[in-house]
Amino acid sequence: MRDDARMLLSGKVAIVTGAGSGIGRASALRFAAEGASVVAADIRGPKVDETVALIERDGGVAAACQADVASGTDVERMVAFAVESFGGLDALFCNAGTIRPGTAVTLSEKDWDLVMAVNVRSVFLGAKYAVPALVARGGGTIVSTASVSGLAGDASSVAYSASKAAVINLTRSLAVDHARQNIRVNCICPGAIDTPPVGRMLSDPEIRRRSERAHPLGRIGQPEEIAAAAVWLSSSESSFVTGQAIVVDGGLSAQSHLQGMADPRPTHLRA
Numbered sequence: 001m002r003d004d005a006r007m008l009l010s011g012k013v014a015i016v017t018g019a020g021s022g023i024g025r026a027s028a029l030r031f032a033a034e035g036a037s038v039v040a041a042d043i044r045g046p047k048v049d050e051t052v053a054l055i056e057r058d059g060g061v062a063a064a065c066q067a068d069v070a071s072g073t074d075v076e077r078m079v080a081f082a083v084e085s086f087g088g089l090d091a092l093f094c095n096a097g098t099i100r101p102g103t104a105v106t107l108s109e110k111d112w113d114l115v116m117a118v119n120v121r122s123v124f125l126g127a128k129y130a131v132p133a134l135v136a137r138g139g140g141t142i143v144s145t146a147s148v149s150g151l152a153g154d155a156s157s158v159a160y161s162a163s164k165a166a167v168i169n170l171t172r173s174l175a176v177d178h179a180r181q182n183i184r185v186n187c188i189c190p191g192a193i194d195t196p197p198v199g200r201m202l203s204d205p206e207i208r209r210r211s212e213r214a215h216p217l218g219r220i221g222q223p224e225e226i227a228a229a230a231v232w233l234s235s236s237e238s239s240f241v242t243g244q245a246i247v248v249d250g251g252l253s254a255q256s257h258l259q260g261m262a263d264p265r266p267t268h269l270r271a
């Protein structure tokens with residue numbers, strides 16, 4: 001652990017959702033390393049217990065909360081748990097998300113609803129139940145994980161792309177609504193990040209190589225690089241930033257779209 005004075009989230013209470021894996025786990029660890037007391041939430045209880053054990057091993061403070069972010073009852077309980085466990089709430093990181101591939105023709109109605117519930121309804125519910133707790137502390141932050149897929153339409157990804165675009169504009173609306181309550185609301189748009197689902201997608205070395213080349217920095221990102229952005233947006237270092245979609249993608253979205261015109265694969269899988 002670093003010494004208190006240099007920690008970005010010293011004395012804060014934070015909830016990180018999707019904390020059982022990937023970006024969420026890396027963020028829960030980093031939030032705790034920056035001095036926050038962390039409620040690590042995930043639908044998979046055993047995975048989030050592992051995250052809490054990792055934080056405690058490093059001398060951090062955390063509590064596990066099994067919760068489905070698409071359920072209002074669970075999200076309300078998750079916020080109450082943070083307040084009961086640590087005395088309040090300063091930062092919510094709505095990171096849990098899911099993906100179901102498909103075009104409008106191939107994707108089932110059930111999968112459309114699932115993606116919208118886990119990716120978008122979750123942010124609405126998070127704000128709904130966290131805002132009163134943040135107001136009680138005199139303000140705070142909400143950060144969500146959107147995606148570069150919310151900035152442009154990916155092939156065979158109607159629900160995911162639409163859901164992440166919705167997260168970006170929901171972020172703006174929440175920021176405008178709650179600015180006068182001293183609540184800042186931002187989201188992060190990652191490019192391809194090396195987490196378990198992406199690792200599975202890139203298990204073919206040739207596809208991984210193409211994905212790496214698609215990012216001008218020549219590699220895919222690490223979960224810790226998104227965690228760093230989430231910490232910054234949750235800290236006073238970003239005190240005049242609200243309503244923004246911060247792109248953390250190794251330059252992926254900076255390129256001319258002409259480059260991939262004839263290629264129907266999702267941007268992050270193109271050569």
Ligand SMILES: NC(=O)c1ccc[n+]([C@@H]2O[C@H](COP(=O)([O-])OP(=O)(O)OC[C@H]3O[C@@H](n4cnc5c(N)ncnc54)[C@H](O)[C@@H]3O)[C@@H](O)[C@H]2O)c1
Nearest residue numbers: 018020021022023042043068069096097147190192193195
């Ligand atoms: N990895 C990438 O390349 C990438 C790129 C852009 C955006 N994202 C977004 O980043 C976020 C994290 O993704 P990741 O790559 O770390 O994936 P991951 O699968 O490693 O982690 C996601 C976690 O969310 C949890 N989760 C899923 N549904 C949930 C629910 N209903 N309630 C609570 N928890 C739930 C899962 O159990 C899992 O632990 C997602 O919102 C994803 O869309 C990822």
